[in-house]
Amino acid sequence: MSYALITGGSKGIGKAIAEGLAAKKYNILLVARSENLLKENAAELEKKYGVKTDFFVADISANDSAKKIADWCTTKNYDISVLVNNAGYGLGGAFSKLSLDEQLNMMQLNMQSLVQLTYLMIPVLKKNHSQHYILNVASTAAHQAVPFLGIYSATKAFVLSFSRAIHHELKTEDISVSCLCPGPTDTYFMERAGMTNFEKAAKQAERMNMSPEAVAKIALHGLFTGKLEIIPGAVNKTGAFFSRILPKKLVENTLIRVYKP
Numbered sequence: 001m002s003y004a005l006i007t008g009g010s011k012g013i014g015k016a017i018a019e020g021l022a023a024k025k026y027n028i029l030l031v032a033r034s035e036n037l038l039k040e041n042a043a044e045l046e047k048k049y050g051v052k053t054d055f056f057v058a059d060i061s062a063n064d065s066a067k068k069i070a071d072w073c074t075t076k077n078y079d080i081s082v083l084v085n086n087a088g089y090g091l092g093g094a095f096s097k098l099s100l101d102e103q104l105n106m107m108q109l110n111m112q113s114l115v116q117l118t119y120l121m122i123p124v125l126k127k128n129h130s131q132h133y134i135l136n137v138a139s140t141a142a143h144q145a146v147p148f149l150g151i152y153s154a155t156k157a158f159v160l161s162f163s164r165a166i167h168h169e170l171k172t173e174d175i176s177v178s179c180l181c182p183g184p185t186d187t188y189f190m191e192r193a194g195m196t197n198f199e200k201a202a203k204q205a206e207r208m209n210m211s212p213e214a215v216a217k218i219a220l221h222g223l224f225t226g227k228l229e230i231i232p233g234a235v236n237k238t239g240a241f242f243s244r245i246l247p248k249k250l251v252e253n254t255l256i257r258v259y260k261p
């Protein structure tokens with residue numbers, strides 16, 4: 001069986017997607033910063049599903065990380081047919097109050113590194129197999145501007161737009177590109193975004209949270225059926241529909257009430 005490469009495979013949605021792929025008998029390559037978690041997850045997948053695993057420790061927000069990951073895959077001669085660009089994070093708060101460096105770091109991880117890795121992995125993916133898959137993880141935040149999650153939602157709008165465009169371009173090269181747009185999911189996201197004390201956002205997340213396993217299951221079904229945009233859950237689908245048809249200002253004003261710290 002071929003390999004699947006998953007960025008952000010140490011926890012949350014990436015970890016659940018890795019497990020879903022291992023259950024389908026893909027060998028698994030995990031990338032993230034937390035070496036101990038990667039080691040633990042890789043050993044668990046080997047034991048539970050009898051697949052081969054390996055991991056690469058990298059801070060993907062570093063400008064040269066995508067090249068290092070692609071070089072690692074080439075040197076090890078891994079036969080990869082699935083790429084999951086999942087690593088990412090958000091930052092809650094007012095644009096002018098958040099650190100500029102942190103916001104630029106998030107942009108590098110959520111956008112530039114994702115683009116770099118996609119670009120560098122296309123020839124690696126195409127080396128052996130007849131059908132290849134790329135899953136880029138955006139968010140329901142991609143469907144409209146979100147005040148107080150402004151740069152984050154803009155990075156995810158970029159991921160969605162980029163993924164939709166290359167879905168059409170890469171079809172002729174036997175690469176199926178899908179974009180996952182999860183809504184609130186029970187992971188470390190809120191903690192990393194510094195939003196656990198954002199009362200309304202935290203309450204909304206509690207009410208709407210899906211489990212990472214449920215998100216992963218829907219994501220993989222969508223990926224392997226060639227779906228362009230995958231929005232897990234009826235509530236998130238309904239939200240995306242209303243974001244499309246309602247006046248932008250109305251949607252943004254509603255979101256201010258949820259995300260204003």
Ligand SMILES: NC(=O)c1ccc[n+]([C@@H]2O[C@H](COP(=O)([O-])OP(=O)(O)OC[C@H]3O[C@@H](n4cnc5c(N)ncnc54)[C@H](OP(=O)(O)O)[C@@H]3O)[C@@H](O)[C@H]2O)c1
Nearest residue numbers: 008010011012013032033034060088139184185187188189
């Ligand atoms: N949870 C939600 O509500 C939600 C909603 C919509 C979209 N998403 C998106 O889903 C994706 C996964 O997030 P999650 O919810 O699963 O959050 P999470 O539990 O915080 O997991 C994030 C993953 O990304 C990795 N990561 C973060 N920064 C990294 C860096 N600089 N270099 C390498 N790896 C890095 C983390 O690994 P290390 O910390 O070990 O490096 C971890 O494996 C993200 O793109 C996020 O934007 C999440």
